[in-house]
Amino acid sequence: MTFKRMILFSFLLIFFISGPYSGYSQSKQYTISGKVLDDALNVPLEYATIAISRPSDPEFLDGGVTDINGEFSIKVPPGVYNITIEFISYTPKSFKNQTVESDLDLGNIELGISSSSLDEVVIRAETTQVEVRLDKKIYNIGKDLTTKGGTVSDALSNVPSVAVDVEGSISLRGNENVRVLINGKPSALAGFGSTDVLGQLPAEAIDRVEVITSPSARYDAEGTAGIINIILRKDKTLGFNGSVSTNIGYPDSYGITANVNLRTDKYNLFNTTGYNYRSGPGGGNFDTRYFQGDFGRVLENRDYDRSNKGFNTNLGMEYYLNDKSSITASTFFRYGDGEDITTNLTQKFQNNALAQETLRREVESEEDKSFQFSLNYVNRFNEEGHKLTMDFQYARDEEEEPAFITENVRINNTAEENPFLASEEVFTKEKQNEYLIQADYVLPIGEDSQFEAGFRGNFENEETDYNLNIEDEATGRLVRNDTVSNIFDYTENVNALYTQYGTKFGDFSFLLGLRLENTQLKGTIDTEFSEEDLVNTFGFDIDTDFDNNYLGLFPTVNLIYELAETENVTLGYNRRINRPRGWLINPFPSRASRTNVFQGNPNLNPSYASAFDLGYLKRWDKITLTSSVYYQYETDAFERVQQGTGEFFEGIEIIRTIPINLATNERIGAEAGVLYNPAKWLRLNGSVNFFQFKTEGDFNGIDYGAKNNSWFGRFSSKVSLPANIDFQTNAFYRGAQENAQTQSDGIFSLDLALSKEIFKERATLSFNVRDLLNSRKRNSLTTTDRFIQESEFQWRERQFTLTLIYRFNQKKRDQNRNRQNGGEDDGGDFEG
Structure with missing residues (x-):
């Protein structure tokens, strides 16, 4: 994150804590909303920064960040605003002199990778990433060299909390009663509960692995240890x-x-x-x-x-x-x-x-x-x-x-x-x-x-x-x-x-x-x-x-x-x-x-x-x-x-x-x-x-x-x-x-x-x-x-x-x- 962006984010945080809209609390407010996407992959960008300013009032500054779906919704008083959307390593996009007299939906906002940041994106992507949700951890395996030419079982053996023993049996936190799903469902690809078939499928087919130790009610209650959900690859590039x-x-x-x-x-x-x-x-x-x-x-x-x-x-x-x-x-x-x-x-x-x-x-x-x-x-x-x-x-x-x-x-x-x-x-x-x-x-x-x-x-x-x-x-x-x-x-x-x-x-x-x-x-x-x-x-x-x-x-x-x-x-x-x-x-x-x-x-x-x-x-x-x-x-x-x-x-x-x-x-x-x-x-x-x-x-x-x-x-x-x-x-x-x-x-x-x-x-x-x-x-x-x-x-x-x-x-x-x-x-x- 650049020094300029750090200053902007810090100012926004202080502004929220001190009570935004204090000078406009009695005015009617409208909503500025939209969804921020990667322009090549058409996937949402979480934690993209939205900065809203008034050309006529340099002291006014508002904004927020996108949620897990890349969406944002910010209330502002009527007026004319400049709106800037930024995300690390992406080229920012601005909307100048937007008149807000009713709710303003900017629709899908697509950001492209900045040419000066391509190397940084590659480095970040090649490491194993972890995302924590309310009911699961998501491991984006990245470029794991040791599983090249290997199987799904080989790839699972490198996921935290998961162990694959000498006979190919899969356990979660030391407990072998784990439910293996493919794309969120029981599947012939997972051998209907038997994990033997996972030793025959190529590791290159995996996009990510979800380790669900506290499954929500939408998942089958089977598996006292929890669930391992294997998401297969499906490219989204045009x-x-x-x-x-x-x-x-x-x-x-x-x-x-x-x-x-x-x-x-x-x-x-x-x-x-x-x-x-x-x-x-x-x-x-x-x-x-x-x-x-x-x-x-x-x-x-x-x-x-x-x-x-x-x-x-x-x-x-x-x-x-x-x-x-x-x-x-x-x-x-x-x-x-x-x-x-x-x-x-x-x-x-x-x-x-x-x-x-x-x-x-x-x-x-x-x-x-x-x-x-x-x-x-x-x-x-x-x-x-x-x-x-x-x-x-x-x-x-x-x-x-x-x-x-x-x-x-x-x-x-x-x-x-x-x-x-x-x-x-x-x-x-x-x-x-x-x-x-x-x-x-x-x-x-x-x-x-x-x-x-x-x-x-x-x-x-x-x-x-x-x-x-x-x-x-x-x-x-x-x-x-x-x-x-x-x-x-x-x-x-x-x-x-x-x-x-x-x-x-x-x-x-x-x-x-x-x-x-x-x-x-x-x-x-x-x-x-x-x-x-x-x-x-x-x-x-x-x-x-x-x-x-x-x-x-x-x-x-x-x-x-x-x-x-x-x-x-x-x-x-x-x-x-x-x-x-x-x-x-x-x-x-x-x-x-x-x-x-x-x-x-x-x-x-x-x-x-x-x-x-x-x-x-x-x-x-x-x-x-x-x-x-x-x-x-x-x-x-x-x-x-x-x-x-x-x-x-x-x-x-x-x-x-x-x-x-x-x-x-x-x-x-x-x-x-x-x-x-x-x-x-x-x-x-x-x-x-x-x-x-x-x-x-x-x-x-x-x-x-x-x-x-x-x-x-x-x-x-x-x-x-x-x-x-x-x-x-x-x-x-x-x-x-x-x-x-x-x-x-x-x-x-x-x-x-x-x-x-x-x-x-x-x-x-x-x-x-x-x-x-x-x-x-x-x-x-x-x-x-x-x-x-x-x-x-x-x-x-x-x-x-x-x-x-x-x-x-x-x-x-x-x-x-x-x-x-x-x-x-x-x-x-x-x-x-």
Whole structure:
């Protein structure tokens, strides 16, 4: 900000405090209003300065700043005025000798980037920016070199408060029960709640990430940890433009992604299409000591050789019916074809001597297809924010997973003959259909208040057909196992109504909301298992035909107090629900080995949580600080427990992992993040999150209560070198964790990246290394009354990637300016 602008802003502040209009308080007043926009991107400019002066009275000065929508409204007495609109790095615009004898609407005022400030805009845009709203934090990722050629999961791993573990599971503040949305809605792009698909989508498709730890009533109440909302890119620049990104890496990976946009005055056509191939070698070691059975110790050495190739495309068009309404239609299609080869070398010991060694090999193929059609209608009744939004979405997902398992005895030092280890063929077929209907209505009340109401219906059906064929010892033929083979039909219907009201008076804003949700969880299990068989397997009654309804109220309260223009305090409260997904309910096992099985629990009920969040934000010239403390209390919390089944296979007890409703989970924590730009060539970003959780409850007579303190932190630095070269480092550490049965060591990882602008800044060549030290490994110790197990697991080895991005009909600075301004919001949130 120039010295002249600082003097102007200070004078305006003093003028407001001392009481403007003091000399004109008895005169009739009129309103000068308008909306300030970026001329190239057509996006609103927040905090633009409006200065109003009288040519005939040099002592008169009035004005203000624009709000989050770029709008301003200032009352003045009748007269003739000069009006000047300014925004940092933009060329000012003036309206001279404007006669005000009635309300004056200046309409849309477009400002262009000042040619002398272009370099400054690029620097600001390339750093990760954070915006704080009443119910969320918005991270504009900027130019993150370490995710070039990577996936959406890779990009999320660099967002404060978010952690992605070695298996790709996403957690928010250490809690894995997080809801992932795409453009504000459940989506096939996010795998209908499973985050696996995020590891197949290119990071270049992301515009920004919204971390919503205190969701307002307009959001689905699902996800006790909160919501991560991924906003996809949709350029707003007129004309035809886009970019192409290609990458190649080791272990073997390659891909190409194209983002193209064609925008005219009547429509905006956008498309993201990509093809990628990734291999993911990994491995694990498991050392289990049993308290009973023929073998006192079992060592397992597992090697994972994964490969996946996929094609995805997202094509859409926004058509402007008039200057206030538009309709957007888009289709998404994804095809994936993968193969996982798991080799498990098992050594069994008796009296510390090797008694038997077996080699198990599982070859699993996976073919999946996802299709989604979305229709969106927006009618903006006026410029004040009065609008109606309607959405329809249909998605279908099909997945086939054939697997063939063989196991052979390599060494046998026991007195017994070599056991017969039957080959197995497993065929799993899943079909999922989902419909979404949504309507949101926003009504501004006066200048500083807003009312909102809406409906969302989410209707989902999933059918899993599981077939197990086992080799017959006598004939060598594969025979269907009728007791384990089954068809599981699962339906989840959620209907919700919500309303919320927000207002601002002075420096204080609040947003109050209430959401009513009815959840129907319905399922049937078609199996040859008798009820007695199921009880013997689980140790408790299992309902194979259930229809459960849950009606709940979910209040939300979000408050914000502006201590200054660059400093605020927020307070949030919300009630959330965690609904069990289909794979957590399906009781038929998936097996890592013949003696380690996972089974869903059809008796699993939703859990409920109440959460409080107190936040503080402060911006200085070169530093932004965000911080918060939070508390959450959850009832019927999910917990996975391991138990011995009392059944043995070749002298080893079969261990079962099952999800249960534990009594309570209490969580308290604090986090802080700092964005620091000490110089144009250096940008630093760090965050840390400390949390404690305590669980209480028992299952089958065993106490699973536990208490644990843990933390995670990340640090990123970016250095701009001569010759258009940038260097970036990202470091992440997750502290040790503990639950009722398992202790996990801390995990450290380090990413490095280097990039150079070429072809007159129309292209970027970058090289990055993810997990430079090859240290993203989970080391755990599990202790139960039947066994003790030590394990080391690595999902994916160190990755090297070389990426080339070429931009056509758009400069590098244009692309960054679009990211800085954030594109379109998902709509409707009261900002205060």
